[in-house]
Amino acid sequence: MTGQANRSLIGIVAWRIVIFAMLALVLEFGIVIIEYWSNDEDLAGFIITEETEQLASGIVATNDRLSFVMSPSLVERYTMRDDEGEGGIFVRVRTAAGAVLYSNCEEMCQRHFLPIEVNPPDLWQREIAPGKPLSVAGGRSFTVAGHEVFVELAVLRDPHNFVVGVLLHELRDHLIIPMPLMFGLVAGATILSVGAALKPVVAAAREADQIDPRAALQPLPTDGMPREVATLAQAVNRLLERVADLIQSQKIFSTSIAHEIRTPVAVVRMELERIADPRARKAEKDLDALTHMLEQLTSLAKLDVVDASAFRTLDLETIAGDSVAALAPYVFESGRTLEFVADPQTNPIRGVPALIENTISNLVGNAVKHTPKGTHITVRAAAPAVLEVTDTGPGFSQAPAQVLERGRIKSSDALGVGLRIVERIAELHQAQLVVDSERGKGTCVRIAFPEEELAQPAEDRAAAPARL
Secondary structure (H helix, E strand, O other), rough: OOOOOOHHHHEEEEHHHHHHHHHHHHHHHHHHHHHHHOHHHHHHHHHHHHHHHHOOOEEEEEEEEEEEOOOOOHHHHOOOOOOOOOOEEEEEEEEEOEEEEEEOOOOHHHOOOOOOOOOOOOOOEEEEOOOOOOOEEEEEEEEEEEEEEEEEEEEEEOOOHHHHHHHHHHHHHHHHHHHHHHHHHHHHHHHHHHHHHHHHHHHHHHHHHHOOOOOOOOOOOOOOOOHHHHHHOOOHHHHHHHHHHHHHHHHHHHHHHHHHHHHHHHHHHHHHEEEEHHHHHHHHHHHHHHHEEEEEEEEHHHHOOOOOOHHHEOOOHHHHHHHHHHHHOOOHHHOOEEEEEOOOOOOOEEEOOHHHHHHHHHHHHHHHHHOOOOOEEEEEEEOOOEEEEOOOOOOOOOOHHHHHHEEEEOOOEEEHHHHHHHHHHHOOOOEEEEEEOOOOOOEEEEOOOOOOOOOHHHHOOOOOOOOO
């Protein structure tokens, strides 16, 4: 079952900030609408303030004389009359001396505005009729060219939806402009903070990915981590310590039991050699197989404690040739033939000499064990840094992945410890192991090592292939 893909914490935080920001905008929008819609006095004040300010822009001073010019865009708006009772807007612009610069009303002006002989305060307003649509009157004083001018306005039943304009204006000034800016800054600061807090976590993840089970345990660093994440990292460190203790116990157990069993097996073999009976010879062969298995298990256990300092630069051609020479008597005695072929362009590798020799020994030994007499075995050191062991035996019908699965060779249902050792050695050397086998066409095991440059040029090394 495939789980959901892991999401970035920064992405999660950013998305939630966006969601809650939108929610906050909606709530604030509702609060502004409710607050202003329910307060007729404030709405009337905003209308008087905004509209008188627009009208005051038409006051002109020429040679110390004042006049009023209605803007063409406002002519229709401010010349409406309340002839049919559908609402209207009435305007009067006058000086402190009582001179009327502009008026679109007569009787209505006297009904709704202050007497012309009275100088009103800087700002005044009164309610003409309660409820909505709004019906209000009011005015403001302005100073133009040193003269005090009064702009008075009466709105009956809000014919131009001034209330909607006021609400939109307030939303723009107090919500639409400042809120996104504030949430943008909050989101930016939050994302930067989360990113900075996650840097130690990312660094710890890289170190965890590079943990070498062969080396001494290095706990994950927790410096700079948030407390909650540091608690998890500390728990992982404690878990690693317990796992390391368990692995060490298993290594000691595997090595010790192999060592302890070897001695009684040797004693039993000595006793069997004194018995002149065919069944004793068969028992000796079984003991030899058991001894070989113990040696393999011991080798496999030792691979988990290989010291990184044991790796050195090796000439693959030289070490492979020496190993083949040492194995030749055993192979020839078994009724098989052995050949070593070297490519002069083979590059050096970084490895442990004993493990490379063990690899060749196990692969050749497997070839001898699982092929009939007369089989030809070839060990090749090929360019750029490849070790191949090929035989002309019967081969396997299974795919290479099946051959290597859990160290078991399924064609014979036998535990392939030798092949498992080779696989582990390839892992330690960061090499790629491939088994190519086909029924009736033999088997080829190919190990491709990482290349490493040698100080000595490749052409200075021995060029001719050796044959045994």
